[in-house]
Amino acid sequence: MKNFALLSLSLLFFQTLSFGQSSPIQLLKENPHYFEFKGKPLALITSAEHYGAVLNGDFDYKTYLETLHREGMNYTRIFMGSYFEIPSTSFGIKFNTLAPAVGKAIIPWKSSTENGQIKYDWSSYNQSYFERLADFMSLAASLDIIVEVTLFSSIYTDEHWEMNPQNPKNRIGSEGELDRKLAHTKENGQLLGLQKAYIRKLVNELNDFDNFFFEIQNEPWSDRGQPVLNIANKYQIDGPNWMEKVDYADQLSMDWQEEIAATIVAEEKNLPKKHLIAQNYSNFKAPLYDVSEHISIVNFHYNWPESAEWNLHLNRVIGFDESGFAGTEDLVYRRQAWAFMLAGGGLYNNLDYSFFVGKENGTGINEAPGGGSTPFRSQLKILSELIHSLNLKKVSPAKDLIYGSPGILSSALHDGSGGYLIYLIAAGKANSRIKMNIKPGSYSIQMISPITGEIKDLGVQQISVSDFILTVNLIEGEQAIRIIRQ
Structure with missing residues (x-):
């Protein structure tokens, strides 16, 4: 009898441990166009800063995350440090969180200065960065904010490449030159091995957290895009205006992205938790031909509702994870959000330029190609509450x-x-x-x-x-x- 009692207590203890284990955000089993988190169906709807909350050392992410939570936003997007921008010169943005002041960029690798040039040691990691990242993720988790962890970004200009940590000129122990347009391909020399080591490091550092998913690369088509669709009713897709055409990433990019996705999956295979992976496909709208088995979230920028309609058959979350370049009025982005989410989208992120250093509460006035404001976030909250009043397990367009x-x-x-x-x-x-x-x-x-x-x-x-x-x-x-x- 005594042994039976001890056995019962032991079983109860292990059952308690099992039931107490948390699990990462996943696709909703009954309806994979939405998410499931903490046992509840979830759509992600937010108006969030320009991706520099962790890597910009001047940015007060505590105030920022608390503002998002208080105003009903449940999601944010961050860049991890393989790309950041130049202060006061990037894309017409006056106050840009993704462009830290000189000396204020906090990124994954240790660095030193040689002859006035910053050099990054890809064999040695910056502990301060990972402490800041862990603190950010912990606070976001406590506020039920999901984080999109974007690992890489297209490098848009030679000027950005000159100061980029992936450039061989800026890496300790590296020699020669590399065309920036090949940085995110398997033809990038020794950089591929360094990139995969960096991915494995991030995967291990983040594995304990439930409140995030990976995105492989921001706007990969900008490296060497191939035009596939004209949206100005011209039926000619090789025009110079990026806002009139849809570009896909080419095969070199797709092969490299698959390698990165496979690296994440392989590294997580022996870790306790498995996380979703997103892939960014194009601006505007496009009917995708094929999606990797590793990909659960299909992201578009400057989205049209058709991107959700045309790809609903993929049975994945269709995301609108960057808005902008349509003026500063809330009306534009409010209507974009409503039209996209009611077309079957499961994720919307307005690129909100009212958040920047010194205005982490989102009350700033900025010169930028997009909008964002406190009133706008209150309007997104209305949309979010109405979407979540539905039974997402059964919702369909x-x-x-x-x-x-x-x-x-x-x-x-x-x-x-x-x-x-x-x-x-x-x-x-x-x-x-x-x-x-x-x-x-x-x-x-x-x-x-x-x-x-x-x-x-x-x-x-x-x-x-x-x-x-x-x-x-x-x-x-x-x-x-x-x-x-x-």
Whole structure:
């Protein structure tokens, strides 16, 4: 009897340990267009800083993360240090967190100065960086903020390459030269081995954390892109304007990215936790031909809703993880977020330039190619709360719901239980109607402002015909509608 009691206590102890183990963010089993975290379905929606929160030594990430959490944002994106930018000269951004002041960049490798030039020792890691990274990740975890860990970025100009840690001229013990356009290929000489060692180091340092996923490279098509689609209705894809065409990464890039993804998977094989990997495919929109088995998140920049619609069949999260280059008005990015998420997207990140050194609470006024503000984040919170009010295990785009909306752009999600979340944008007409193909029954209908969150309850309506017409008045040029089947 005594032995049985001890055995029971031992079993209880190990069961407690087992149940107490946490697991990283994963794709939602029942609906892999969304995430699962801490046992709950999750969409990621945020307006976050320009990726320098860890590597910029002047940036107060504590205030920043607490601001995100307080304002209802659940996600941020960081660059890890293989790329950072030049103060006051990068992409027309006056206050740029990704461009630390001279001497304030904190990156993974130890460095020294030789003849006025900074040299990086890729065989020796900077403990201060990893302590800062761990503290950032721990605080984000305590606030339930998911972190997109972007390992590499395209190196856009010769000027950026001159100061980049991957350049052989800036690496201790390296000789010769390397074309920056080959840095992220398997034809980069000894750099490939160094890159893989760096990846293995990060994988081990981060393995204990649940609140992140990896992204291989930011905008890989910018290294040597191959144009695949024109979006200016010209059917000519080799024009000089990047905003008129969609570029894919070429095969050299794709082979290298697969090598990096495989390195992550192999290193995690013998570690306790396995983390998702994202891949960044193009700007705007594109129907992808093939996606690696290692990839769970398909990311686009400056997204169109079609990128979610066209790739929904991949059964992965489709992400919009960088906005911008469309002015500073909140309206632009609010409408982008709503239209994309209601097309089936599972991740949205507005590149928010109101966060910078000295304005980590997101109240700054910046000169930049994008927007961001406290009011905008409150508007994203409205979207996030409405998305999470749905049963994400069953949610899908409701493309057949609205078959007529004169003068109005429309998109909708089906909640899997006969209810819908609808979003409308005035496109020539504010007072109009939407014609819906809806199953007869009793429905509660609410009009919701995407700007203020104000709800106008229309009460319960008995719909007796499948062709239902609802009159709408888009006073603010936009309207959300929640229809709940009783």
